[in-house]
Amino acid sequence: MTNKRYAIVLDTRKCIDCKACTVACKAENGVPIGRDNYRNWVTTEKLRGTYPNLGQSFTPGQCMQCGNTPCNHVCPTKATGVNPDGLVTVEEKKCIGCKYCMTACPYNARYYNEETKAVDKCTFCAHRIYAGGLPACVETCPTKVRVFGDLNDPNSEVSRLLAKHPSRVIKPEMGTKPFLFYLM
Amino acid sequence: MSRLLDNKLSRRRFLGLSSCALATVVVGSQVKVLRALAKSGEVGDLTRLPDKSVFTSCEMCVNKCGVIARVRNGVIYKLDPNPDYIKSRDMLCARGNAGIKAMYDPDRLKYPLIREGKRGEGKWRRASWEEALDLVAKNLTELGEKYTRAGTMFLSTEGFQEHFFLMLAECYGSPNTVRHPTLCLASNIQGFGATFGTNPTPDVLNADYIIMSGANRAEAFITPDTIDLLKGDGGRRKLVYLDPRFTKTSAKADEWYPIKAGTDMAFILALIHVIVTESLYDRGFIETMTVGFDQLAVHIEPYTPEWAAAECDIPAADIRRIAREFAAAAPKAVYYQGRRSSFFSNDTQMRRAMAILNAIAGNWDVPGGMIPNGKIKLAEHVYIAPWYDDIPDRLDQGSVTYLSAKDGAWLHFRDRVLAAEPYPVKGMMIYKQNPLQAAPNRAKTLQMMEQMEFICTIDITMSDTAWYSDVVLPEATYLERMDPVESLPGILPVLSLRYQCAEPLFESKPNLWIMQQIAKRLDEEVFESFDYTIEEFVDHQLSNNPAAKQMLEEKGVYYESPTPVYRSSYGKPLRTKSGKIEIYSEKYAENGLDPLPVYTAPEAPPAGRYRLLVGRHAYFTHGTTQNNPWLHDLMPENTLWLNTQEAKKLGLKHGRMVQVKSPVGVQTLKLEVTEKIRPDCVYMAHGFGVLSRGLTNIYGKGACDAALIEDKACPISGNAAMHETFVEISPA
Incomplete structure (x- = not known):
């Protein structure tokens, strides 16, 4: 899709760490069984404080569909590509399983799929969004932590949320220009 | 920030280890599971079928959320939430999404099994349905002759096809149905029922102030409450959460108190104390809608926040503040009662205290308060159970003050089976229930099962209980069968229906079919009550409501209003003795129970325990x-x-x-x-x-x-x- 820049905005205050997104993704994208195989995740952050003064947050994440893609730069076979709308993709047939991209990704967003013999990662469910749907993780979320949309459209909910609220990205120091925005 | 990903960095250890990793990888997609099974001859080859989307509702837990099954080539590849299904607010949790894996599960029960070795030894013989069903019917008949028909207990738990199992118990002639509520929420139903004549639903979405005792909604999902609780509305709502554990609900609460377990009633009585002594209650509401407030005012005098603080480990100043905040937010304030209430032996009275606090806040049947459940009517299924002479009362008759004739009292029932008092129970028919995991004191449950002459379990997997049975019958999963329409009561009452999404795998069968086959073998008269198809049954249920039939077909759900209806109970007597909200329970007094909740401290853990x-x-x-x-x-x-x-x-x-x-x-x-x-x-x-x-x-x-x-x-x-x-x- 041209003229679009897809992004996800997350309000982690709503996240209850229920892992619906992780399981929905496994179903939607045929991710093999196994704790190390996943396209998205919820990080249970370290407990803050000591009993009885405690706090804890949960941070969902997935491929950040970076504007500056370290995975793409290191791929020797051009299996990794970037669509005009910002989606970072892996072409299974071209992937030789060297895993350079897995090492290069600062977010650990990629895994090696033993069934397809290729590296796999989140595509914001490209097959769903190009058909007018939502990414499976966005749709299934009980509390709707994630909001998906086009940042090139100033009236999209993602644009409006980012205009209204301050947000942060993860590991900005890496210079990857991620397109997952966490509301503060 | 760098800590963010620490918890998941572990998979990096697999870099460069793909050949080792291979051994642990199991096939992921449904198609691959089926292909593997087809190769071994366990299912037929995949055939090309048109893609379709089918409405159903989830059966991975008890919430029955709305689902659209995406089916490609006869295989369900994804379960999506149904956006029109108002009860579940367009979501599916991890379990809901994993429903596919309940169906395409290599561990599923595939064929009828008959035990060959000792009970629990795990030696099974694959049997034909014919042989297994004959064996069940033969045993039921023989047990009936030997011990009367009450000599077989029927254990089940809720589900759209449970109706047929309970019917079989009734038509067979056993009064001994033993269901899950006394391992779950029986005390809640009793405590709130004694006060309001019903167990109402808190209007979580519209409440400004919510107090919860251990009802861990961020992990123990109830729809729509779990979702509504987190909607937050810009910090307008306050959640005060009491739990000896820091749960995910604690992480989301505005205030969390690690209350001393078993002292919630002290906390509640102290809240009532503050609200009454400081006259923060809704006087007009109390005068017109309740009975027994004057007795309450005297009763709560000793229950000061200072007294409660020592009991609960919650500072008196906080209790006082919470009481005032709660009263200020009323009537949009609820003490959320939760569901599972099997905590302590004083639980009914603890729930009574919760109900009374809600009552004096005047939150009855108004936005943000406690709403009596609505329920959409279905055409009733009328059937005539055969009459048998000499069937005694339930085995657990008289064991507790308020016994549900349909549910029984699980632990009391087991004790009486073990004592063979007042009569022996030697047969067990089990549908969906798994007492070896669910009921406290597993050794005793095993003892009870050991003394049985026959045990048959109907389930989808080899549960512990199935493992200790004599005959195991494989049920089709919820995705493989059409189910009766279920009228789900609640703040957003809906009709829910399961259309069949895929053909049953292996030799699994819907429970209705299993019940029909057993009924047929028992008696022609019994079978008469089962002689219809599931489609005919559903048509009958909806026969008075063509609009419902149409909406169920088009949207996978039927509702009369997409938002809660308030005040429908006003101007009508409540289902209590006085017709009003009973703060003081005359009914309890007559039964020798405390008419107002009296606190007794829980036993303290002995040293070293x-x-x-x-x-x-x-x-x-x-x-x-x-x-x-x-x-x-x-x-x-x-x-x-x-x-x-x-x-x-x-x-x-x-x-x-x-x-x-x-x-x-x-x-x-x-x-x-x-x-x-x-x-x-x-x-x-x-x-x-x-x-x-x-x-x-x-x-x-x-x-x-x-x-x-x-x-x-x-x-x-x-x-x-x-x-x-x-x-x-x-x-x-």
Whole structure:
């Protein structure tokens, strides 16, 4: 899709760490069984404080569909590509399983799929969004932590949320220009 | 920030290890599971069928959320939430999404099985349906002749096809149906019912102030409450949460108090004390809608915040402030009663205290308050059960003050079976229930099963209970069958329907078919009540409501209003003796019970022992989904939570194996040293430590709480008291 820049905005205050997104993704994208195989995740952050003064947050994440893609730069076979709308993709047939991209990704967003013999990662469910749907993780979320949309459209909910609220990205120091925005 | 990903960085160890990793990878997609099964001849080859989307509702837990099954080529490849299904607010949780894996599960029950070795030995013979059903009918007939028809108990739990199982019990002639409520919410129903004449639903979405006692909604999902609780509305709502554990609900609450387990009633009575003594209640409401306020005013005098503070470990100043905030937010303030209320033997009276607090806040049937459940009417299924002479009363008759004739009192019933008093029960028919995981004191349940002459279990997987049965019958999963319409009561009442999404795998059959086949073999007269197809049954249910039929077909749900209807109970008498809200219960007084809740302190843990707590996770439903491959990935085993300081005292390190010993059992599991629990309590997740080797992912993993919990119960409702067991911890 041209003229679009897809992004996800997350309000982690709503996240209850229920892992619906992780399981929905496994179903939607045929991710093999196994704790190390996943396209998205919820990080249970370290407990803050000591009993009885405690706090804890949960941070969902997935491929950040970076504007500056370290995975793409290191791929020797051009299996990794970037669509005009910002989606970072892996072409299974071209992937030789060297895993350079897995090492290069600062977010650990990629895994090696033993069934397809290729590296796999989140595509914001490209097959769903190009058909007018939502990414499976966005749709299934009980509390709707994630909001998906086009940042090139100033009236999209993602644009409006980012205009209204301050947000942060993860590991900005890496210079990857991620397109997952966490509301503060 | 760099810490963010630490918890998931572990998979980097697999870099460069793909050949080793290969051994652990199991096929992921449904198609691959089917192909593997087709190769071994367990299912037929895949054939090309048109793609379709089918409305159904989830059966991975009890919430029955709206689902659209995406079917390609006869295979369900994805379950999506149904956006029109107002009850579940366009969502599916991890379990809902993992429903596919319940169907395409290599561990599923595939064929009827007949036990060959000793009970629990795991030696089975594949049988034809014909042979297995003949054997069930033969045993039911013989048991009836030997012990009367009451000599067989029928255990089941809720589900759209449970109706047919309960019908079979009735038509066969056994009064002894034993359902789940006394292991769940019987005391809630009793305590709120005695006050309001019904167990209402809190209007979570519109409440400004919510207090919760242990109802861990961020993990123990109830729809729409779990979702509505987090909607937050810009910080307008306040959530005060009481739990001896720091749960995910604690993490989301505005205030969390690690209350001393079993003292919630003291906290509630003190809130009432402040609201009454400071005249913060709704006087007009109390005068017109309630009875017994004057007795309450006298009754709560000694229950000061200072008194409660010493009981609950919650500062008096906080109790006083919370009471004032609650009253200020009223009527849009609720003390959320939760569902599972099997905590302590005083639980009915504790729920009464909650109900009374809600009553004096005047939150009855108004936005943000306690709303009596609406329910959409279906055409009733009228059938005539045969009459048998000489059928005695229920076995557990008279064992508790208020016994439900349909549900029974689980623990009391088991005691009477073991004592063979007043008569012997020697047969067990089980549908969907798994008492070896669900009922406290597993050793006793095993004893009860040992003395049975015949046990038949109908289920989708080899549960522990199926493992100890004589005949195991494989039911089709919810995705493979059409179910009756269910009228789901609540604040957003809906009609829910399951259309069949795919053909049943293997030789599994819908429960209606199983019941029909047994009925046919028992008696022509019994079968008469079962002689219809599921489509005919559904048509009859909807015969008075063509609009419902149409909306169910078009949207997968039927509702009359997309928003709650308030004040429908005003101007009509409530279903209590006085027709009003009963703060003081005349009915209880007549039965020799405290007419107003009287506090008694829970027993303190003896030196060197800890109170064992039970609780829920968002990944598992009771003892049923732990073996599901996707959910198993999320939590492969349970651990024992022990407070950091206590672990230090005992010299026990995080991650080591420990032995947990209670007066009724011993279990071994990994220790989790954590700040997230009171020092006087320990906790383990439910549903592990299984006996069945048919659950291949979890067999040999973790510990079983049911093996440790003592069988104590609430004498009023019969509800199990699951938090009254003390355990010793030692290195294993």
